[in-house]
Amino acid sequence: MSLNGSHRRAAAPAFADGPDGALFRGIFESSPAGIAVADPGGVVIAANPAFAAMLGYTPDELAGLPLARITHPDDWLLEAPAFARAARDAAAPQPFEKRYLRKDGGVVRASVRPSLLRDANGRVSALVAMIEDFGVHRAAATAAADELRRSERRYRGIIAATNEGFWQLDADFVTVEVNGALARMLGCRPADLIGRPLADFLPPGQEDAVCAALAQPDDRQHTFDLTLLGPGGQTAHTRAHLGALDEEEGRPGGWFALVSDHTALKQHEVELQRSEARFRAIVESAVEAILTADTRGVILSANPSTERVFGFTQAELVGRHIHALMPADEARRHADYVRRYMTTGEKAVIGRGREVTAQRKDGTTFPAWLSLADIDLPGFRAFVAIIGDITPMKQAEHALVEAKEAAELANRAKTAFLSNMSHELRTPLNGILGFAEVIHQQMLGTLENPMYLNYVAEIKRSGELLLANINDLLEMATIEAGRVDLDVTMVDFRDIVVSCLRLVAKRAERAKLRVEADMGEELPPLMADPHALKQVLLHLLSNAIKFTPEGGRIGVSARIDNAGALVAEVFDSGIGIPADRLETVFYPFIQGDASLSRRFEGIGLGLSIAKSLLEQHGGRLEIRSTEGAGTSVMLRLPPERFVSDW
Incomplete structure (x- = not known):
């Protein structure tokens, strides 16, 4: 800023030398708001660059101009009362609106905050005005409003596109706004939810728990696992993060919730629980002993049948080595197999099963059928052993072998008997048939009674039939004997x-x-x-x-x-x-x-x-x-x- 002639001398008190004067000059010249200094008569002493630019002048052009020259004629009478009020209440001067005339004839509407400078004797030495252009404020406000609208559009776009449900409630928990994701969770349209209280969507008892938690003044952020009920009866299992909005005087002006749909997860959890219950029931009720052991062979769990099969209680087995259930030679074979499997992956029992010798708590041994399965999960590996006592099966097998051998022996005896009897029967039968033929042919003389011929013919026919049956028996015996x-x-x-x-x-x-x-x-x-x-x-x-x-x-x-x-x-x-x-x-x-x-x-x-x-x-x-x-x-x-x- 530069001053000329008497105006420079009039402004000199405001720009005294020294640190304070330099500070004032810096603020004066760099301020974004317009600053004008006038003498008590209303003539501009100094104007900063912001005020000069506002009116289209240079600071030097403004210096020496009467304020009336740059004031709209209709606003000439506004300044005197304003500065008078500033003189009365210097601590809190009230701004007033005023129109300035630009150098090019245009009008600038501005807000003016007046203040006074006094000399050492307390007399007014200068009038100071801080001037803010309403046009600049409107542009800034418009820009801020535009940015707010853009931000709101971005926010609404994010809310609409997210898979997370968004729920806005007023202070009384009545629905103000929801997004499409939340409506889809509940099987309806967003409009079906607006205006309805939160209680309409919660099963009995949940609303009280939610309200009680949100009523805590020290914690306005909560996470709930909620079961939401849609208008059409659809059920959604969700996790909702609730927070307070526009809190005033210790009471929220509303609430918002981000809702994640956990229905599929809940269904998976239920299915997993059911599956676990089924398998637990199978394991608990199985006749066979079922154990799990880690890769070192240490027993991790055992089902109730293990006590019946081996004599150990479940508590006694957990923590023991699996070799406690085997005699020494079987334990060595088992250790070799597990070591080979862990090294090479070669399977000899896993997925196949084999007969082994198992050992009870009292040291007695029994034949058993062992099946192994390998559970290999990230961070966890274990073996499942299913061991069945096959003593009854072995006894039945032995009895079956004995019965088979006895049956084969009896069959051979029957075949030998039939073969021998067939030969023994055929020899006299051939004699009977031979003599019957002699008589029938009357080779040694004629029979006096013809009925005898009929009798002999019947004897011969019956004998031939009997011989045919004997031949069949002999043939069958020969076939069964494999001869x-x-x-x-x-x-x-x-x-x-x-x-x-x-x-x-x-x-x-x-x-x-x-x-x-x-x-x-x-x-x-x-x-x-x-x-x-x-x-x-x-x-x-x-x-x-x-x-x-x-x-x-x-x-x-x-x-x-x-x-x-x-x-x-x-x-x-x-x-x-x-x-x-x-x-x-x-x-x-x-x-x-x-x-x-x-x-x-x-x-x-x-x-x-x-x-x-x-x-x-x-x-x-x-x-x-x-x-x-x-x-x-x-x-x-x-x-x-x-x-x-x-």
Whole structure:
């Protein structure tokens, strides 16, 4: 600032030399507010750069101008009362509004705070005014308002976009504002929540606990685990952080809450608790001993069955080494296995199980089945051992072996008995049949009474039937003893079928049955035992004749299927077999109906012998039957039985 002539001299008292004068000059020139100094007559003595710039002058141009020159005409009368009030109340001068005229003719509305400078005698030496441009204030206020609006938009954008629920409540806990995340937690729209009290969303009892905690004057920030109830009945498990807003005179003007949805976490916790309860129930109720041990082999836990199996209480086992449950040699093997597994990862028991020898508290040992599992989690590793006492199983196994051996011995004795008895019975029976034939043929003379011929014929027929049954018994005994040796040679299956049909033709004719044969395609030669195949076919044809009423039909067909196997069928239109007995007809001494043993001859060995002989050729026998409609028995021989280079 520069002063000229008398104005410089008039302002000199205000800018005295020395530290105080220098300080005043610095404040005067650098102040952002306008400062004007005038003499008591109202002529500007000095103006700082801020005031000069406000009016478009330089400080030197303002010096010497009357205040009236730069004052709006309508505001000339405002200054005198204002400075008079400042003289009366120098401690708290009251500002007043005034319009200044700019150098370019424009008008500046300003707030003026007047004050007076006095000399050593107390007389007024200068008038001082602090001037603030309302326009600058409005621009600053507008800028502040714009920034506030931008900040509010940012805040609302963050609130709307966050997954955390936002809840604003008034001082009476009535909802003022919520975001979409909170509404989604409660299954509704934000508008459904506005104006409703907090109590509407809390189960009974929770509201009192929340209000009691927030009523503490020394702590206005709280965290609650709340169960919130939506308007539609949806339940959300949440964690809410509540804080006070605009606290005045010790009472909050409102509340805000940041709400995290823990529903999924709560569900996981519940599922985890249920799972833990299930597994705990399984472990606690298991018959086997279940223990956990760390990697050193120290027992961490044991279930109640451990006491029954080993004699140790749970308290006695926890902290002991697992080797306390094993004899010394088993403990060494176990230690070697665990060491190898921890070093190489090689599993011998884990996930498989094995039989071990376990040791009770009293030192007795017993066979046990050990299963191990490895629990490997971050910061925690342990082994789970499930140990079952298999003493009863071992005893049952031993008894089963003994029973099996006894049964095999009895079966061998039965087979030997049947074989011996068959030979013993056949010898006198052959004599009976021989003499019956001599008498029937009247080789030694004619019988006077013809009835004797009928009697002898019946003796001969009955003897032949008995011989056939004895032969079947002997054949079955031979098969069960494993003494059947096939005499394999190249055979023509067609010839075997024709031969068998000739042998049964007379019986079929007497039974008034029609015999059919379907051997349409050429069959390659077979490598088989012809006698065994004949036995199979004759047994099946005999059954077909036996169980087919007069006027029916029996027959044999043969073909090669798509796999190259021989498929032969022996069929009849007989009485059939009940469906519930089809599974048992291949058992020895079983017929299709228990009542048939009284109506038909035979002891029920034909199908068993046929099945066994065919299986020795690598084939199989299948039966299909409909009660009252007939039976079909399928013989299958594998392709390997055919001569390949034929």
